[in-house]
Amino acid sequence: MNQTEIKRRQAQEAASLLTLITILVMGHLLGEGGVTYVTVAALACALVWTAVAGSLSDALGRILRGRRNKGQYKNILGIRKNVMLFQMVLGVLGSAALFVFAGNIAEGIFHIPYSTFILQVLSPIVFLRTLVSVFLGYFQGEGSELPRAVSCILRQVFILAFGILFGNLLGSYGEKVSGLLKQEQFTPMYGGAGLALAVCLAEAFVLLFLMVIFKGSRRSERKMKQEGMYASDSLWDCIRMLCAGRWPQFFTGILAILPLILGIFLARRMVPEEGFLAGEYGLYVGKYLAVCGIFAALISMMGLPVLGKVFQCFKREEGRFARAAFQGGVHFCLAQGIFLSVYAGVMGAQISGLLCGENGETVKQMFYGGSSVILFFSLGCYFGRFLQASGRKYFVLGAAAAADICFVVIAMVMPGAGLLALVYGGLAGSFVFCIVLGVFSYRQLRLRADWLGILIVPLGAGVAAGLVCMLFGRLMAPLMGDLAALVLAFVVAGGVFWTVLLLLRNFKEQELEVVPGGRLMGALGQKLHIY
Numbered sequence: 079m080n081q082t083e084i085k086r087r088q089a090q091e092a093a094s095l096l097t098l099i100t101i102l103v104m105g106h107l108l109g110e111g112g113v114t115y116v117t118v119a120a121l122a123c124a125l126v127w128t129a130v131a132g133s134l135s136d137a138l139g140r141i142l143r144g145r146r147n148k149g150q151y152k153n154i155l156g157i158r159k160n161v162m163l164f165q166m167v168l169g170v171l172g173s174a175a176l177f178v179f180a181g182n183i184a185e186g187i188f189h190i191p192y193s194t195f196i197l198q199v200l201s202p203i204v205f206l207r208t209l210v211s212v213f214l215g216y217f218q219g220e221g222s223e224l225p226r227a228v229s230c231i232l233r234q235v236f237i238l239a240f241g242i243l244f245g246n247l248l249g250s251y252g253e254k255v256s257g258l259l260k261q262e263q264f265t266p267m268y269g270g271a272g273l274a275l276a277v278c279l280a281e282a283f284v285l286l287f288l289m290v291i292f293k294g295s296r297r298s299e300r301k302m303k304q305e306g307m308y309a310s311d312s313l314w315d316c317i318r319m320l321c322a323g324r325w326p327q328f329f330t331g332i333l334a335i336l337p338l339i340l341g342i343f344l345a346r347r348m349v350p351e352e353g354f355l356a357g358e359y360g361l362y363v364g365k366y367l368a369v370c371g372i373f374a375a376l377i378s379m380m381g382l383p384v385l386g387k388v389f390q391c392f393k394r395e396e397g398r399f400a401r402a403a404f405q406g407g408v409h410f411c412l413a414q415g416i417f418l419s420v421y422a423g424v425m426g427a428q429i430s431g432l433l434c435g436e437n438g439e440t441v442k443q444m445f446y447g448g449s450s451v452i453l454f455f456s457l458g459c460y461f462g463r464f465l466q467a468s469g470r471k472y473f474v475l476g477a478a479a480a481a482d483i484c485f486v487v488i489a490m491v492m493p494g495a496g497l498l499a500l501v502y503g504g505l506a507g508s509f510v511f512c513i514v515l516g517v518f519s520y521r522q523l524r525l526r527a528d529w530l531g532i533l534i535v536p537l538g539a540g541v542a543a544g545l546v547c548m549l550f551g552r553l554m555a556p557l558m559g560d561l562a563a564l565v566l567a568f569v570v571a572g573g574v575f576w577t578v579l580l581l582l583r584n585f586k587e588q589e590l591e592v593v594p595g596g597r598l599m600g601a602l603g604q605k606l607h608i609y
Contacts, residue, residue, distance in 0.1 A: 082223045084386040087463075089227035091379035096234035098375065100241060101368045102433070104273055107245050110360030111192075112266030116273055117363050118190045118342065119197040122183050123176060124335050127204045130172045131165060133327035134320070135214035135226070141319050142219025154219070160316040162212050169208035176201035188342055190356065192267040200274035206281040213288040225291055229284045236283055240276030248272035326471040333478040337485050337507065338363070341500050344489045348496050358440065358497045365433050366444040366501065370452050373418040377456035380594045381411050385463055387592050399588075401523050404464065406589030406596075408516075409532040411460045413584075415453030416540040417575045423449035424547035425567055428560040440497065448501035454508035461515035465522070473518045481511035531584060539578040543571040583608055 105113045138161055145153045176183070177198050184193035210229065217225045252268025342359065349355040384407035391400035422429065426445025430438030462474045489503035520527065527533075550567035558566075579585065580603055590596035 081386055084382050086223035086227045087382050088379055090230050091375050091382070093230035093234045094375045095372060095379075096231070096238065098368045098371045100234065100238045101364055103238065104241055104245060105360070105364035105368070106433075107242070107249065108266045108269045108273070110358070110364060111263060111356040112270045113360035113364035114356040115190060115193045115196055115267055116270040117338070117359070118184060118188045118193040119200050119270070119274060121335060121339050121342075122188075122197055123200050123203055125332070125339070126172045126176055127207055128328065128331045128335070130168045130204060131208040131211045132331045133324045134165065134208070134211040135218055136327065137320055137324045138212065138215025139218025141316075142215065143221065146219065157316050158216060161215070161320065162209075164317060164320075165208050165212050166205075169205035172204040172208070173201045176204060189346060190342075192263050192356075193270075195267060196270045196274050199271045200277060202278050203281055206278065206285055210281065210285050210288060213285070213292055216292060217288075225288060229288060232287060233280050233284050236280030237273075237277055240279050241273045244272035244276045245269045246272070248275070326475055330471070330475050330478055333475070333482050336482050337504065340482075340486055341489070344486075344500060344503075345497060348499060361434070361441050362444065362497050362500060365430070365438075365441045366448070369422065369429060369433075369445075370449065370455075373422060373452045374415075374456040374459070377411055377414045377418065377452070378459045380414065381407055381456070381460045382463070383594060384410065384592050385460070385467065388464070389467060401525055402586075402588045403592045404519075404523060405525065405527075405532070406585075406592045407460060408457070408527070409536075409585065409589055410593040411457045412453070412532055413536045413539075413575075413579065415456050416536045417543055417572065419450045419453045420540045420544045421547055421568060421571060422452060424544050425551055425564055428551055428555050428564050428567075432560040432564065443498060444501045447498060448505045451501075451505050451508045454505070454512040458508060458512035458515050461512065461519045464519055465515060468522060470518065470522065474515065477511050477514040477518070480514055481507035484510045531586075535582055535584045536579065539575045539582075539584075542578055543575040546571040546574050580606075580608060 101113070104116075108116065138157075141157060142154055145157065180197040180201065181191075181194045184197055185191045214226045214229070217223075246269075248271050249265060249269030252265040255268065256262050256264040341362070345355055345359050345362075349358055384403060388400050388403045388407065391397070391403055422445055426442045426449065427438075429445060430441035434441050458477070462477070465471070465473050485503040485507035487503075488506045489499045492499040492502060495502065547567045550563045550570070554566070555563035576599070580599060583603070585593070585596065585599065587600065590600040
């Protein structure tokens with residue numbers, strides 16, 4: 079994992095943040111029912127796209143890099159042509175199947191009939207995203223990660239801008255239809271269709287952007303046609319190599335979206351009424367998961383540079399420093415995860431009040447009972463990225479499968495809890511995911527964790543921060559409002575949390591050299607004569 083890949087992954091995390099922010103914004107525009115309708119359509123498209131082109135760019139990039147390193151330039155041109163042809167056919171078939179069977183999927187499988195129209199509008203995304211993945215594989219084969227990083231950010235910016243525009247336009251039309259038919263569900267349905275149209279337009283612009291860049295980079299192809307070995311890879315060879323290189327990440331991608339899909343069926347078992355189900359599940363996805371996802375993505379993005387330093391040390395054969403850097407990253411993710419989990423849990427009433435107004439009791443209970451998912455999921459992602467970069471993809475696959483099983487079991491044995499059963503199931507699944515990958519990672523590095531330093535002390539600091547948050551939530555929020563209380567509580571509680579860790583010298587000097595903001599903490603500690 080070199081610095082270029084780190085930057086690209088950070089751009090992807092930034093894009094994930096924009097995605098979650100878009101969910102919050104569009105959730106306010108579409109309402110909870112609209113979030114559920116769009117989620118059903120998006121999950122169906124995600125499942126088909128994962129089967130058609132999931133992890134395609136990474137697999138194609140590895141194949142093309144291997145041919146380039148061997149000087150087989152003619153093979154590169156043949157592979158490009160064959161893969162593009164094969165994936166175009168698959169993309170067309172996937173989009174056509176979604177469009178034709180949209181009613182069967184939305185009504186027959188998910189029992190959400192108002193998602194049918196949204197799914198039909200969104201169905202071209204499989205074809206468009208497949209072509210984008212092929213072009214990104216071309217660039218990765220040339221060792222360029224910049225187009226992928228830029229396209230991630232551009233996509234989300236376009237989706238947010240177009241989503242607000244078309245969501246409002248079609249939502250206004252949906253209000254007229256709802257007024258005529260006396261059914262309020264048409265308003266969020268048409269608003270969701272506007273968001274689906276925005277997603278397709280954004281992907282088309284990203285595809286156009288990549289095509290322009292690729293056309294500008296084809297000047298070297300004349301030399302590639304004249305030099306190199308004879309082209310010997312047939313279409314069948316390309317298909318075989320792609321399938322062999324994709325299948326571990328393919329199953330991991332399926333397992334990643336499976337809890338959201340199963341959550342709809344489990345929610346229907348807990349909340350049989352269709353209208354109430356759409357509203358409750360929309361709160362779960364559009365408020366609780368979105369906010370927790372934003373916090374977890376921030377931690378993951380900040381932990382990526384630490385992993386880069388770990389692998390830099392391994393390349394220089396400095397195993398002891400690599401282990402120290404890895405331990406520092408675990409310590410940093412734990413500390414950040416504990417603080418943000420405590421903050422989201424204690425300030426859950428203010429977060430739900432800000433996002434949901436007076437109807438936020440369910441979301442408040444979700445934050446109270448499931449905010450620790452921020453800690454477990456972000457730390458699990460840190461371990462998972464380390465194992466994947468180390469070539470241990472099957473460990474990640476097994477941990478994801480175990481987490482999904484735990485999610486289903488916990489959610490099924492708690493039907494009386496309503497939608498909170500999904501929260502508790504997700505919390506248990508993320509805990510299993512984190513623990514399993516943590517055990518594999520520490521065994522891989524032959525490390526022993528200093529639990530007193532990396533866990534017990536940050537937990538004590540988290541208790542102190544939680545008391546500060548409780549003070550702001552109970553006493554200050556009624557006076558200054560939810561937003562002001564949230565901002566001030568975050569600043570003051572964060573200051574208390576990190577001051578406690580600094581005064582107790584919780585981070586070692588070697589760890590301060592690798593974690594984000596560590597050098598600033600070290601300099602402050604030296605001025606205070608702590609270090």
